[in-house]
Amino acid sequence: MKDKDIIVTENLRYSYVSDVSKRELALDGISLNIKEGSFVAVLGHNGSGKSTLAKHLNAILLPEGGKVYVAGMDSSDEKLVLEIRRQVGMVFQNPDNQLVANVVEEDVAFGPENLGIEPSEIRRRVDEALKLVGMYEFRNHAPHLLSGGQKQRVAIAGIIAMRPRCIVLDEPTAMLDPVGRAEVIKTIHDLNRNQGITVVLITHHMAETVDADRLIIMQDGKIVADGKPSEVFSRVEEIKSYGLDVPDTTELIYELNKEGFNLPLEALSVEECAQAIYAVFS
Amino acid sequence: MLKDITLGQYFPGNTLLHRLDPRTKLVLTLVYIVALFVAKNYISYAVMLAFLITSVLVSKVKPRALFKGLKPIMVIIIITAILNLFYTDGNVLVRFWVFKITDAGIKSAVFMALRIAMLIMGTFLLTYTTSPIDLTDGLEKLLGPLKKIKIPVHELAMMMSIALRFIPTLIEETDKIMSAQKARGADFETGNIFERARAMLPLLVPLFVSAFRRADELAVAMESRCYHGGEGRTKMKQLKMKRGDYVGLTTGALLLTCVITLASFGL
Numbered sequence: 229m230k231d232k233d234i235i236v237t238e239n240l241r242y243s244y245v246s247d248v249s250k251r252e253l254a255l256d257g258i259s260l261n262i263k264e265g266s267f268v269a270v271l272g273h274n275g276s277g278k279s280t281l282a283k284h285l286n287a288i289l290l291p292e293g294g295k296v297y298v299a300g301m302d303s304s305d306e307k308l309v310l311e312i313r314r315q316v317g318m319v320f321q322n323p324d325n326q327l328v329a330n331v332v333e334e335d336v337a338f339g340p341e342n343l344g345i346e347p348s349e350i351r352r353r354v355d356e357a358l359k360l361v362g363m364y365e366f367r368n369h370a371p372h373l374l375s376g377g378q379k380q381r382v383a384i385a386g387i388i389a390m391r392p393r394c395i396v397l398d399e400p401t402a403m404l405d406p407v408g409r410a411e412v413i414k415t416i417h418d419l420n421r422n423q424g425i426t427v428v429l430i431t432h433h434m435a436e437t438v439d440a441d442r443l444i445i446m447q448d449g450k451i452v453a454d455g456k457p458s459e460v461f462s463r464v465e466e467i468k469s470y471g472l473d474v475p476d477t478t479e480l481i482y483e484l485n486k487e488g489f490n491l492p493l494e495a496l497s498v499e500e501c502a503q504a505i506y507a508v509f510s
Numbered sequence: 511m512l513k514d515i516t517l518g519q520y521f522p523g524n525t526l527l528h529r530l531d532p533r534t535k536l537v538l539t540l541v542y543i544v545a546l547f548v549a550k551n552y553i554s555y556a557v558m559l560a561f562l563i564t565s566v567l568v569s570k571v572k573p574r575a576l577f578k579g580l581k582p583i584m585v586i587i588i589i590t591a592i593l594n595l596f597y598t599d600g601n602v603l604v605r606f607w608v609f610k611i612t613d614a615g616i617k618s619a620v621f622m623a624l625r626i627a628m629l630i631m632g633t634f635l636l637t638y639t640t641s642p643i644d645l646t647d648g649l650e651k652l653l654g655p656l657k658k659i660k661i662p663v664h665e666l667a668m669m670m671s672i673a674l675r676f677i678p679t680l681i682e683e684t685d686k687i688m689s690a691q692k693a694r695g696a697d698f699e700t701g702n703i704f705e706r707a708r709a710m711l712p713l714l715v716p717l718f719v720s721a722f723r724r725a726d727e728l729a730v731a732m733e734s735r736c737y738h739g740g741e742g743r744t745k746m747k748q749l750k751m752k753r754g755d756y757v758g759l760t761t762g763a764l765l766l767t768c769v770i771t772l773a774s775f776g777l
Contacts, residue, residue: 283730286734288730288733288734310736310738313733313734313735313736314736317734317735318731318734320727320730320731322724322727324679324724325724325727325728325731326727326728326731327675328671328672328675328728328731328732328735329643329671329675330641330642330643330671330674330675331641331643333746334643334746334747337746337747338732338735338737339735339736340744340746341743341744341745341746342735342736342737342738342743343736344742344743344744345744346744347744347745347746347747347748350744350746351746354746370678371675372678372679372682386735387735390735390736
């Protein structure tokens with residue numbers, strides 16, 4: 229893993245104009261470095277500004293104040309927009325609304341085609357990308373006949389085919405059933421681990437953030453917590469004050485500790501949690 | 511119920527007709543349509559019919575599927591035939607009240623009905639054997655020269671392929687909204703035509719709202735996949751003319767020459 233920052237934001241501010249006179253501050257001074265090759269989860273509930281932040285990471289929105297740098301490129305420089313978008317791919321919530329073509333492989337080819345890559349090279353990338361997300365055997369299917377999880381994996385393949393260094397996923401599992409959710413989360417973990425692609429996963433399912441390298445919690449356009457998931461979740465009362473839940477394991481240990489036990493709140497995985505409880509009761 | 515709508519429906523296959531370059535098929539269809547309107551007599555109609563039947567046999571498309579395509583325009587065919595039957599001058603065969611049927615009337619009625627039916631079946635054969643994406647690619651390539659006179663050919667082709675992509679999605683959505691409205695007591699099936707049109711309103715409003723939302727999201731998704739118009743764009747699948755395509759085009763040229771020659775002799 230390289231220790232370089234792929235994305236840097238400096239005091240990023242952005243506001244939406246909701247009424248004629250009222251401006252709503254969606255991002256209020258976000259400063260953030262994302263290391264290349266890391267898996268970063270951003271948690272927060274609706275209106276916390278997390279989607280707005282995501283849209284800044286590949287120059288779909290431009291900062292009102294502050295700066296965003298992607299691999300050293302300033303996102304407000306218009307000439308660099310295409311290159312920034314090639315380096316930082318984006319997957320959205322609704323799989324139906326991001327697939328362009330009638331056939332899976334044609335859709336995956338859409339990104340590389342836009343970049344003007346040689347047809348034979350596109351073919352190779354499309355096959356490779358579809359294999360990486362485990363959708364190669366569906367390459368000739370029509371997207372509307374696939375399940376939600378499969379569609380979302382096709383959307384991810386469409387991004388990978390552009391050979392990005394970073395993928396930003398904006399609530400990619402919000403519209404999926406539990407099976408589809410597990411498929412997608414496994415796929416992005418594999419890509420992060422085996423291909424070294426930086427992942428920024430934006431979500432409101434805290435369970436999906438447990439395996440991340442780093443967890444950022446957003447509230448009212450500000451970063452309110454930032455650290456390893458086990459550290460962040462061990463601040464149970466604080467997390468709950470943001471209207472978020474903690475993982476079941478943390479909740480269990482937290483409740484036990486309230487009853488007078490002294491268990492480590494950092495035991496995040498089911499295995500660690502079971503070990504900790506077993507150690508006390510045996 | 512909305513699922514079995516046949517609009518540009520494609521039957522996958524691997525016959526000679528399926529493998530033809532979409533450009534060839536588009537040109538052939540155009541030639542076929544022109545020839546149909548040039549054809550004026552029994553022999554040329556026989557030639558056209560032979561061409562259509564051969565194409566259908568080669569494509570292995572079930573004739574039933576082609577006839578199914580005729581159903582919605584049956585009314586038009588019948589009306590055209592009746593108009594031709596009664597309003598063509600010639601030797602009167604039957605006469606009643608103000609109507610008269612002439613021998614020329616019967617002939618033109620049959621020809622007119624055949625012409626429309628063959629026109630529809632021929633174009634359906636094109637969409638049955640060509641995937642929508644090939645079709646739009648072919649159109650984009652064929653109309654490419656129009657870019658020089660500032661016609662946005664690439665954009666039009668892109669719009670068409672996105673429209674095709676979203677037809678099933680929107681149909682599914684319509685079904686869902688319909689069920690939701692029915693569950694709340696909406697009635698789409700009874701009443702006269704005006705009442706039924708009114709009943710469609712609570713269906714169309716949410717459908718349009720959601721279509722606009724989808725369009726917005728799709729545009730953002732396309733932009734973040736580096737879409738910036740047709741300039742500098744490549745294609746994964748390159749269209750290539752093969753031997754079969756030249757054979758097909760030659761056949762088309764022969765067909766047209768044949769029909770024009772027959773027409774010029776007044777046969």
